[in-house]
Amino acid sequence: MTAKPYIYAQRSKRELEEIAEVILTRFRNRRSGLIVDVEAISEDCGLTILPRRGGLENHVHAYCARDPHFIVIPEADCSYSPVYRGGVAEELCHIILEFELFENKDLPPGARGHELNVGEHRKIETDAKFLSAAILFPKGDFTAQFNIHTKQLTPQHPERAKLLREVLKCLERDFDAYFLRAAHRLVDVGLISEGDLNEHVFNKLVM
Ligand SMILES: [Zn+2]
Numbered sequence: 001m002t003a004k005p006y007i008y009a010q011r012s013k014r015e016l017e018e019i020a021e022v023i024l025t026r027f028r029n030r031r032s033g034l035i036v037d038v039e040a041i042s043e044d045c046g047l048t049i050l051p052r053r054g055g056l057e058n059h060v061h062a063y064c065a066r067d068p069h070f071i072v073i074p075e076a077d078c079s080y081s082p083v084y085r086g087g088v089a090e091e092l093c094h095i096i097l098e099f100e101l102f103e104n105k106d107l108p109p110g111a112r113g114h115e116l117n118v119g120e121h122r123k124i125e126t127d128a129k130f131l132s133a134a135i136l137f138p139k140g141d142f143t144a145q146f147n148i149h150t151k152q153l154t155p156q157h158p159e160r161a162k163l164l165r166e167v168l169k170c171l172e173r174d175f176d177a178y179f180l181r182a183a184h185r186l187v188d189v190g191l192i193s194e195g196d197l198n199e200h201v202f203n204k205l206v207m
Contacts, residue, residue, distance in 0.1 A: 005115075005117065005120075006114035006115065006116060006120060007120065008097070008098070008116070008120045008123050008124045010123040010124075010126070010127060011097075011127050013130065013188065016127060016130050016131045016134060017134055017139065019096070019097075019102045019131060019134075020131055020134035020135050020138070020139075022102045023041070023096065023102060023135055024036065024135065024138055027040075027041045027044060030044070034141055034145070034174050034175050035175060035176050036135055036136055036138065036175075038085055038088045038089040038092055038132075038135065038136065039085070039088055041092065041135075042071065042088060042092045045092070045095065045096075045101060045105075045106065045107070046069060046106050046107055047068075047069055047070070047071055047092065047095065048069060048070050048071070049070075049071045049073060049088060050065075050070050050071065050072050050073070051073050051074070051075040051078045052072050052073065052074060052075060053074075053075045055074075056072070056073075056074035056075075056076075057074035057076040057077055060074075061073075061074065061077060061083075061087050062074070062077070062087035062088070062090065062091045063091065064091050064094050064095060064113060065113070066112065066113050067112070067113070068095055068098070068099065068107060068111050068112070068113045069107065069111075071087075071088060071091040071092065071095075073087050073088065073091075081176055082172050082176055082177050082178040082179070083178050085136065085176060085177050085178075086132070086136065086177055086178045086181050089132035089133075089135055089136050089177070090128050090129060090132040091128075092132070092135075093127075093128040093129075093131040093132040093135065094124060094125075094128045095107070096131065097124055097127055097128060097131065098113070098114060098124065099111060129184070130188060132181070133181050133182075133184055133185040133188060134185070134188070136175055136177040136181065136185075137171070137175050137177065137181075137182060137185045137189075139189055141175075142171070142175070142182075142185060142189060143189060143191065145170070145171060145174050145175075146167065146171065146186065146191050149166075149167045149170040149171065150163070150167055153166050153167060153170075160196075160200045161199075161200040161201070161204045164183075164192070164196075164200050164201055165201070165204070168182055168183055168201070183197055183201050183202075184197075
């Protein structure tokens, strides 16, 4: 008998914001100022982070092992905390969503990662990216910091692309999480438009 395929029910943005609220409330003692300690939350959820050598960063930035108690991260990413924390947060969110940890506290005993087909993987990936940004950049604080920095920096940087880049640098520092994730969060929260993001942030990146 073949195993039943795992079907992931994709969540709306509103549901994902609500899940982020549940997680942020449950682990409120894991926040220090603006920074959400996703490493500690992972530990509280019974997960272990394994840095791995051997050029893993050339292929992926992080992944959940088949045994869902482990998050594997390239050692090369571990030395820059905004990148490292982003990877940890995203993988943590894969586990949260896949095992509905916003309803249950821990992984079920003997939990095994589901075999995801391409379609299911794409759905959960989109949701994990959204949810991890919602956890790393909690809506209220993030909006407040965006407004403060924008107000303060606009006189020096009247040019939109330059202004957004400077604001993103501040947000990366505030939340200790990578500016490109912050950039997506600006769109998710409705602080800038998708067009604004593409025109003034992505098109201006020197790769
Ligand atoms: Zn992912």
